[in-house]
Amino acid sequence: MLAAEAGAARNTLLAYRADLEAARKALGGPVSSASVEALKSLGEQWSDLAASTVARRSAALRRFYGFLFDEGFRSDDPSSTLPRPKLSRPLPRILDPDEVERMLEGAAEKAQGERPVALRNLALLELLYGSGLRASELVSLPRRGVRPGSPFLILAGKGGKERLVPVSDRAHAAIAAWDAVHPGGKWLFPGGKAHLSRVRLFQIVRAMAADVGIAPDRVSPHVLRHAFATHLLSGGADLRTLQALLGHSDIATTQIYTHVDASRLVELVNARHPLARRGD
Structure with a gap:
């Protein structure tokens, strides 16, 4: 069923x-x-x-x-x-923008040597942070799933529901460099007899964090997805747009990211709400 x-x-x-x-x-x-x-x-x-x-x-x-x-x-x-335990939703772990940028710069520096593994890792990181993909969505991308020059990727996420996710110019450049040395096959990120596993992706991401001095236990593919959402919200994205990009079926799931932007919301109310101008 x-x-x-x-x-x-x-x-x-x-x-x-x-x-x-x-x-x-x-x-x-x-x-x-x-x-x-x-x-x-x-x-x-x-x-x-x-x-x-x-x-x-x-x-x-x-x-x-x-x-x-x-x-x-x-x-x-x-x-x-059946038991019904009370649950409190934990706040997502996130990285600051400068920490993510350090990871990207470190991966890009290694990729300059054009070693296939380094080029692959940079492409993985750019898509994780730049597109907000789930780990399972990223590792199972087909070889030609990201079309050159296309600003969006059509993705089948949880439950087979399709959505559009953004693909940045940086991600396109990283994928093109990786594609030039790609070993071939069905998957964009092959591994063993199929595609790269989620466990291996987890290990790769933590190693990239350690390379630039960030505690590995603070970083995972899902933490980078959280960073994508949090930094977009801080940059002015609305919750409905974020919900669509992340593929959340319920906006209540997306609302958890508002905690990181409390200061911006207070400033917005103080600057825009009619009552804030009554004392002028």
């Missing part, structure tokens, strides 16, 4: 499968026929897990039992007994 009707991406399907498997182990038997009493025990069994993990597993089970009830496989929906 998730694949055929909801159009869930492969990673989403794998996550649901893993959560249902974890529930099966905790229950000691089939999840589909679990009793209300058995489900009540999950809260205690999962008490040592992070609240976000418990919330995700419970959400997967609620979706599963809702499906069973709707399709007539169960006469009841026992999901009301």
Whole structure:
């Protein structure tokens, strides 16, 4: 159902499968026929897990039992007994613009030697920060996915939903340099028998941070995506535009980035709001 009707991406399907498997182990038997009493025990069994993990597993089970009830496989929906931990959304980790620029300058300096690995790494970094791609979206780009001179890239993101993302002149130049030494194949960033893995991308990004004196544990592909969003917002982008560029289905997800721009918003209210001018 998730694949055929909801159009869930492969990673989403794998996550649901893993959560249902974890529930099966905790229950000691089939999840589909679990009793209300058995489900009540999950809260205690999962008490040592992070609240976000418990919330995700419970959400997967609620979706599963809702499906069973709707399709007539169960006469009841026992999901009301599942744990509902309180969650507080953490603020995204970000880098300052000068820190990102240091990473870009360091990668560009290495790429001047025209070593294939250095040219590839610069192209990866330019797309991560300049386009705000998710790690999985970046590593799975096809060889000709970025068209020379085109200011946008059409991307199939989560759930197969297409969106336009910007491609800067700097990113185009880095991709062209990488393409000149590209080993060939289906993927823009090949690795092993397929494309570069997300784990390998994570390692590459952290190594580039360490090369310019930035603590590696502060940097990841997702942190660079956060930096893309935060710096765009600081530069004047509105939330709806940012939502479209990031591929968020709910603008509430995008609103988390407003915390970094509080000072600019206060200045905007003081300068533009009619009440701010009453004392003039």
